[in-house]
Amino acid sequence: MSGPPTPDHRAVELPYRALLRRNPVQQRSVRRVEDIVDAAAVLLSDRDPSRLTARDLAATAAVPTATVYQFFDDLDAVCQALAIRFMxxxxxxxxxxxxxxxxxxxxxxxxxxxxxxxxxxxxxxxxxxxxxxxxxxxxxxxxxxxxxxxxxxxxxxxxxxxxxxxxxxxxxxxxxxxxxxxxxxxxxxxxxxxxxxxxxxxxxxxxxxxxxxxxxxxxxxxx
Structure with missing residues (x-):
């Protein structure tokens, strides 16, 4: 018999949920939101936030560009979400x-x-x-x-x-x-x-x- 499932860190309450324009309910949507924030963390590791683009963010997160704006008002909101996650x-x-x-x-x-x-x-x-x-x-x-x-x-x-x-x-x-x-x-x-x-x-x-x-x-x- 297999043991209990490994907890998924993405299943926890999003600390930046108040910043989202749409509240993700399904686990798939939560994962997409976290993928976008993960992508911002990757891209900002070697660039200034002013150089962040929706195209690069979407490509790194492997989501359509429209998905970024489905959950976030703009790129600044993504940066704020990442900051709150770090906090x-x-x-x-x-x-x-x-x-x-x-x-x-x-x-x-x-x-x-x-x-x-x-x-x-x-x-x-x-x-x-x-x-x-x-x-x-x-x-x-x-x-x-x-x-x-x-x-x-x-x-x-x-x-x-x-x-x-x-x-x-x-x-x-x-x-x-x-x-x-x-x-x-x-x-x-x-x-x-x-x-x-x-x-x-x-x-x-x-x-x-x-x-x-x-x-x-x-x-x-x-x-």
């Missing part, structure tokens, strides 16, 4: 950073390493990130996600610091952890602006700056 994967990077037991400093190091590895693995992130193509709706999703990341990292860093003997009597304000996430975001952007794989020196300084800010928050200097 949906970011909490897993955070969980991987907080999972190992160790000093709070390693949480920050692992977070930066994890996000850098994600960009290296998916070059399209760099294209979307640095092009300024993201719209306000996508930025809203990003801000909500950044807050969730800040909450998760903040709780973990405080607990690890207390475990290590730090006297953290009060919970730091959420805005302080949001600033930490913003620092990491800005310095990662700089690192990947300087080099497609992320400038090593800038990534090292990003970790040093983020640890220094977190230490200041924990010690009360930043409050």
């Amino acid at each position: 949906a994967a970011m909490p897993a990077v955070v969980e991987a950073a907080v999972a190992p037991r160790g000093p709070w400093e390693t949480v920050i190091d692992d977070l930066i390493d994890g996000f850098a590895a994600m960009v290296r693995t998916h070059p399209a992130i760099r294209a979307l990130w640095l092009s300024g193509v993201l719209g306000e709706a996508t930025r809203t999703v990003e801000r909500t996600l950044d807050r969730r990341i800040a909450e998760r990292i903040g709780r973990t860093v405080v607990q690890r610091a207390r475990d290590a003997g730090w006297s953290v009597a009060d919970e730091p304000a959420l805005v302080q952890w949001e600033v930490l996430v913003a620092i990491i975001d800005a310095l990662l952007r700089r690192a990947f602006t300087l080099h497609p794989d992320g400038d090593d020196a800038t990534l090292a300084e990003a970790a040093r700056a983020a640890r220094a800010y977190a230490a200041a928050v924990l010690s009360g200097v930043a409050r």
Whole structure:
């Protein structure tokens, strides 16, 4: 007797469903939508979003050009969908950073390493990130996600610091952890602006700056 069917990652709820002009109901339609977004990821790995064309997108996805516009208003909507898909994967990077037991400093190091590895693995992130193509709706999703990341990292860093003997009597304000996430975001952007794989020196300084800010928050200097 055969075992249970292997789960199809395309069967899950599409994180960018709100961007679609038509809601795919049948599994075949969901697959076509994901094929289009997959194609955008392939094409944006070596080109700017401004050079994306419907013809190339359809050819790479192996669908008629009309199918692209059946589900998306325009190519910008495809880029926004891809960005949101990448954002949906970011909490897993955070969980991987907080999972190992160790000093709070390693949480920050692992977070930066994890996000850098994600960009290296998916070059399209760099294209979307640095092009300024993201719209306000996508930025809203990003801000909500950044807050969730800040909450998760903040709780973990405080607990690890207390475990290590730090006297953290009060919970730091959420805005302080949001600033930490913003620092990491800005310095990662700089690192990947300087080099497609992320400038090593800038990534090292990003970790040093983020640890220094977190230490200041924990010690009360930043409050």
